[in-house]
Amino acid sequence: MTSAKSVTVRSATEQDRPAIAALQETGFGMRYGDDERALHHQLWPVERALVAVDNGRVVGHTTDITMTVTVPGQHTVRAAGVSGVAVAPTHRRRGILRELYTAQHERTESDGLPLTVFTASEATIYGRFGYDTAILDTAITIDRRRAEFRPSTPDPGGVELATLAESASHIEEVYGRWQRQVPGAQARPAAKWGMVFADVERHRDGATSLFVLVHPDGYALYRRRYRDHRSIVSVVELRAATQQAHLALWRVLLSIDLVDSVEAEISDDDPLPYLLTDSRAVRVTRRGDSLWARVMDVPAALTARAYRHDLDTVLAVHDPFRSAGGEFALRVRDGVAECEPTTRPAELVFDINVLGALYFGAHRARVLAAAHRIRVEDVPALRAFDEAFTTDRMPELGWFF
Numbered sequence: 001m002t003s004a005k006s007v008t009v010r011s012a013t014e015q016d017r018p019a020i021a022a023l024q025e026t027g028f029g030m031r032y033g034d035d036e037r038a039l040h041h042q043l044w045p046v047e048r049a050l051v052a053v054d055n056g057r058v059v060g061h062t063t064d065i066t067m068t069v070t071v072p073g074q075h076t077v078r079a080a081g082v083s084g085v086a087v088a089p090t091h092r093r094r095g096i097l098r099e100l101y102t103a104q105h106e107r108t109e110s111d112g113l114p115l116t117v118f119t120a121s122e123a124t125i126y127g128r129f130g131y132d133t134a135i136l137d138t139a140i141t142i143d144r145r146r147a148e149f150r151p152s153t154p155d156p157g158g159v160e161l162a163t164l165a166e167s168a169s170h171i172e173e174v175y176g177r178w179q180r181q182v183p184g185a186q187a188r189p190a191a192k193w194g195m196v197f198a199d200v201e202r203h204r205d206g207a208t209s210l211f212v213l214v215h216p217d218g219y220a221l222y223r224r225r226y227r228d229h230r231s232i233v234s235v236v237e238l239r240a241a242t243q244q245a246h247l248a249l250w251r252v253l254l255s256i257d258l259v260d261s262v263e264a265e266i267s268d269d270d271p272l273p274y275l276l277t278d279s280r281a282v283r284v285t286r287r288g289d290s291l292w293a294r295v296m297d298v299p300a301a302l303t304a305r306a307y308r309h310d311l312d313t314v315l316a317v318h319d320p321f322r323s324a325g326g327e328f329a330l331r332v333r334d335g336v337a338e339c340e341p342t343t344r345p346a347e348l349v350f351d352i353n354v355l356g357a358l359y360f361g362a363h364r365a366r367v368l369a370a371a372h373r374i375r376v377e378d379v380p381a382l383r384a385f386d387e388a389f390t391t392d393r394m395p396e397l398g399w400f401f
């Protein structure tokens with residue numbers, strides 16, 4: 001049996017492409033279509049990939065690109081967006097992921113990025129590397145025939161049917177406006193836009209190609225599918241830079257004839273259920289997480305975002321995977337933070353995962369303290385810390401990777 005010791009981790013080259021693709025297809029149980037291969041290569045340049053090689057054969061892979069992500073206060077941070085993590089089933093549980101991650105996180109540190117993010121396949125793997133859920137999402141299904149808007153709800157109009165080709169630049173422009181408002185949302189690179197507009201077959205999951213609705217401040221991309229003799233609208237992406245656009249688009253989506261239900265993913269502060277006379281017409285079908293985050297540099301990450309309340313506290317942060325931990329004085333005035341190492345005694349003690357969970361505003365510090373994830377040496381300090389980290393708006397993932 002091969003141990004991780006016989007395995008070498010190195011940067012990938014163009015020659016590794018076929019082996020990397022085969023490993024990912026095996027790991028994630030799918031086949032890349034010809035319509036997406038070139039776009040996939042553009043989005044994930046092979047120079048960023050790390051491979052684990054055993055006896056000349058690629059048995060492990062990880063990669064990342066630098067993403068620009070909005071943080072509370074409508075500032076941005078640069079983050080390593082990790083993707084394509086896979087180890088061959090013949091080589092599992094011998095420490096290959098750990099070796100790949102160690103090399104990758106060393107590189108992220110030397111690149112000076114304050115944050116790493118990814119979408120996780122399983123919830124029990126990544127805590128040991130200092131990650132936690134940073135954005136939550138909720139899948140809903142709406143019984144369209146029960147979905148009536150409250151009489152007081154305006155009907156702003158302004159939505160038109162469009163094609164992807166004619167609305168591409170409008171869609172990109174609106175996405176950019178939306179993304180800059182929303183914590184957690186990433187700027188979308190050209191290669192990823194290429195994938196959206198190519199509407200690749202594998203992403204359709206048996207449904208139609210994309211239908212498009214546009215509004216001057218929003219758009220909705222959706223598919224039609226039939227399941228168990230029911231006709232369904234599946235909203236793939238709805239982005240609205242204003243509340244009016246959000247309402248106008250939902251009014252159209254919920255009035256499409258010959259439709260039994262409308263499926264979508266929404267954030268926790270989406271007003272949609274409150275707009276309807278029967279809030280039970282909106283049924284939650286899945287509660288999940290869409291992004292995980294790890295703070296790589298505590299002062300750089302904590303000073304990059306804004307805060308809701310003034311704060312003066314000392315945090316003790318444990319980081320068993322890397323050495324980003326320590327004691328830090330965190331001071332906030334008028335939303336702006338200063339953070340530096342200190343020798344003062346800590347008021348709040350936690351693993352670095354907690355900062356990933358709190359960073360974009362998806363979780364409350366007081367809840368994590370109740371769950372024994374924060375050791376509280378000073379009760380008023382927890383209250384101030386909890387309030388300071390709250391946000392105006394719940395975080396949302398811009399695009400899945």
Ligand SMILES: CC(C)(COP(=O)(O)OP(=O)(O)OC[C@H]1O[C@@H](n2cnc3c(N)ncnc32)[C@H](O)[C@@H]1OP(=O)(O)O)[C@@H](O)C(=O)NCCC(=O)NCCS
Binds near residue numbers: 027092093096099122
């Ligand atoms: C997940 C995957 C990458 C793990 O690779 P691996 O080389 O077997 O992992 P390692 O042996 O390096 O394990 C590293 C640690 O994670 C733990 N771990 C690995 N897989 C785990 C799992 N599925 N559930 C819980 N813990 C897991 C190991 O116990 C080990 O813990 P320790 O170092 O604290 O003792 C591999 O199983 C895989 O490719 N799965 C299919 C694709 C996938 O899910 N990729 C992840 C996408 S986010």
